[in-house]
Each structure stands twice: as structure tokens, then as C-alpha cells.
Amino acid sequence: MVEHPIPNGVTEVAQRLVQFPFTPPDAKLKEKDALSVSKDWFTTHDKSEIDRLDNLDFYASSGPQSVGVVPKLHNTSAGIEIYQLPPTLGKETFEKTEGPYRSGVTKKFSNKRSGKKIAKFKVGTIAQSGLAGFWVSRLLGHLVEVPPVTYRTMDIQEFEKVGEQARTTGHPDCTQAWADLRAMAKSGNPRIVLSGGKLVYGALAQNPRGENSSPEDYWTVGAIRGHSFYKVLSSREPVASVLNLNDVKALQDLALAQDMTRGVILDSIFRQVDRLGNISVAVLQHYVTAEGQVKWDDKISDKDKAEAVSPLLALKRIMYKDNDDGMNWGRDSISVTPILNETHHIDQTIYNRLQWLAALMQDSEPGSDEKIKDYFVNVVHISGENYDKLKASLIKQAASLKNRVESKDIQLDLDFEGTMKKLYAKEVEAAQAAKSTATATTSATSVEGTPTPAP
Incomplete structure (x- = not known):
């Protein structure tokens, strides 16, 4: 965990990326950090993005670590958006002027703000869904570019301060969602508030680029x-x-x-x-x-x-x-x-990974189900009940696809990466041959240049 002591005396925490207790047979991982060099598992990029999310400081008033913390006011769900501040605005000014509803700017499905949105924080069941969605996407082969996300807590006073700016939003569903969250925070509802009543908990996700x-x-x-x-x-x-x-x-x-x-x-x-x-x-x-x-x-x-x-x-x-x-x-x-x-x-990758993970969830290795549940509860941070239902759903999906493959209703012949490799196989072969020749030449030169020992 990364700890963030804050001015009012409580400590927020953020979850680091922790190695999954099992490795699929098809994944080639680097020994040092158990990350993949290919997009078929957790990657170095995932780790660096989660480290960046973990290190975000919601309270720094100035400097490169200072960010804008404002409510999400468009679309249907409630959440908090984290912005890299524009050069012309300080944190306090940005949050005061661009945080609340702005007539003509805040709309049903958009709310343009200065600066660059770099992350979003959500709480409750939607947070658990987002957290588990990222981890399962990586376990099954790095699916559909799901952005990195990690568990994070936030001071309840900060959460309530941001929530006060969301009494009016661009979408009625968002307005209601914020009203529900304010009520839950005020009552200390354990669905979003940790015991002790000082911290809310949820998911902090990277805001993806280029979409x-x-x-x-x-x-x-x-x-x-x-x-x-x-x-x-x-x-x-x-x-x-x-x-x-x-x-x-x-x-x-x-x-x-x-x-x-x-x-x-x-x-x-x-x-x-x-x-x-x-x-x-x-x-x-x-x-x-x-x-x-x-x-x-x-x-x-x-x-x-x-x-x-x-x-x-x-x-x-x-x-x-x-x-x-x-x-x-x-x-x-x-x-x-x-x-x-x-x-x-x-x-083939998603099919094999599904069968592999479903088997582990049914103790294909001694104690494997218990280890995976412990990981999802204590590292991914979803409830034990949600893990049990996720497990049942994943096992059901694996069995369904297996039946369809065995009955020849589904073929395992979608292979984007393999096809692209074959298209440029000659270029790869030529590059490797050139590299081999260069290495041999360098070695020969080194040998020739070695002085002969005196008799």
C-alpha cells in the first residue's frame, strides 16, 4: 500500500500492483517483476500507471503534484474527476470556478474543463465492478484496452466538499446519484465508508488517451x-x-x-x-x-x-x-x-485463459480457489460475496464456451497478432540476420584486437 497522510490527521491509502498467485502456461513473464513484455498479462505500462495513480496527491496546493479535484457532472453516474491543472490556474481557483455546474458549459453528456483529465474516482458497487473488470481483463489476456485502475481511499471531508458542488448537474440521473452518495457519506454507509467513518473507499482509474x-x-x-x-x-x-x-x-x-x-x-x-x-x-x-x-x-x-x-x-x-x-x-x-x-x-488466448482460471477457482491446484479469493478481496478489494458471484459467472462462461468449441459451434481461429507476425515474417528474419551478422563481426574484431601474451 502507498500511504498519504493528509492535513486533518487521517491517512489515505492506495493499492500497489501485486503479483497474482498463479501464472498461465502461455505467458512469458520477466523474472524480476513477473510482468509481460507482450499485451497478454499485466505489463510494465500497467505498473507505471498504477504507481502514478497511487502517488496522486489530492491536497498539494501548488507545484507539479498539485491537481484539481472536482465532481463529475455529466452522463448518468456520479464520481470525482482529477485534472492536471492548466498553467494559468491554481488548484483553489480551478476547483472553485470549474468545479460546480456552469450554465451553457455543463451539459447532459459533456462538461468541458480547462486542463487535462487524468483520472476518475468512483465509489460503491460501480467501483468494485471497475476494479475487478481491470484485473480479470489482464488475467484473461489483456482484453479490450481496459485502462489501469486501483483501490484508493479519500478523506470523507474532502469527498463531502466535492459532493456539495454536485447538487446541480447536467443530467438528472447524475444529480440523483450524487444525492444518494451524499446521503450515504453522511450516514456512514459501509457500502462507501470504512469503519471509523473518516474515509470513503473506491476505485481510482486512469483516464485513457486517444479514444x-x-x-x-x-x-x-x-x-x-x-x-x-x-x-x-x-x-x-x-x-x-x-x-x-x-x-x-x-x-x-x-x-x-x-x-x-x-x-x-x-x-x-x-x-x-x-x-x-x-x-x-x-x-x-x-x-x-x-x-x-x-x-x-x-x-x-x-x-x-x-x-x-x-x-x-x-x-x-x-x-x-x-x-x-x-x-x-x-x-x-x-x-x-x-x-x-x-x-x-x-x-485461443482468451479461451485457454478462461479454462485455466476457471479450473484454479475450482481447486485444480491445492488451495488455489482460496488463494484467488484472498487476492480479489485483499488486493483487488471487492467483497467476498461479489467474488463468489464473479467466480460462479466465470466458471459458467468457461463451460459454455468449452461446450460450443467441442461441438464445433465456435472455432479458435481469430489471431490478430499471429497474422500480423506472419505478414512481416521476412522483415523480422532479415532484421535478426543483420543483427546476428553485426554481432559476429563485433566478436571477430574483438578477438583480432586482443594482444598476444608475451612468451
């Missing part, structure tokens, strides 16, 4: 069915019969088909009810390295360009930036259920 929030062409099942990538995931023919996998142009549909299937599986596990209005799309730069790794990000550095042996490919990817409407355990059908029912292709 186009909830594009309209993903708002309905019908709209999704109109995309070319949908033809890939819904066809009963092998993917190689639907797409020309020797053509770079196939990568876009392949990427979105894989993202969509991974996302709907994650949502089905969490019983996420409002996904179709919360799908985000980001244009990310993709490339293959000399080591044969496929990498992507929204911004590419000169170092990244130097290690690329393929062209930089700008491809749309699906991002699940909000994952706080899950854990609706009583819902049999959710908004993405039809998409999963019509899916006939998924990737």
Missing part, C-alpha cells in the same frame, strides 16, 4: 451487425475463408472482430448491462519489432520507430474505458448477449 467515446455506430446490436468485422465473427466458415490473411487490409477487420468477441465475453462474465452505449474506439499505431513482437499504442516514440521492422499501421481498436455498470448478477440477458450468441470465432 472516441461511444461512437454512434456501436450503440445498438443492429449497428454492430452492419460492420464488416461482424461478418468475420458471425460466419461459420473458417476465418481464413472469410478474410485474405495474406493481405494487410484484413488486419482491421481481424482486430475489431477479436476485440468485440473478447469484450462481449468479459461483459457476459460481469453481467454488464449498458455496454453498447459505452464502447469506445481508439486509433492506435501498430508495428512488428525485430524480435517478432506485435506492439501498439496511441503515441509512438522515436525509439519505437527504430525497433519497428514493419510500417506503422493505424488501426481502430475497441476500448472498454468504463466498466462500472457490471456485477448485475441477477440479469440473465444483457445488451451484448445477442452478439456472443452469434459469434462463431474467438481467439
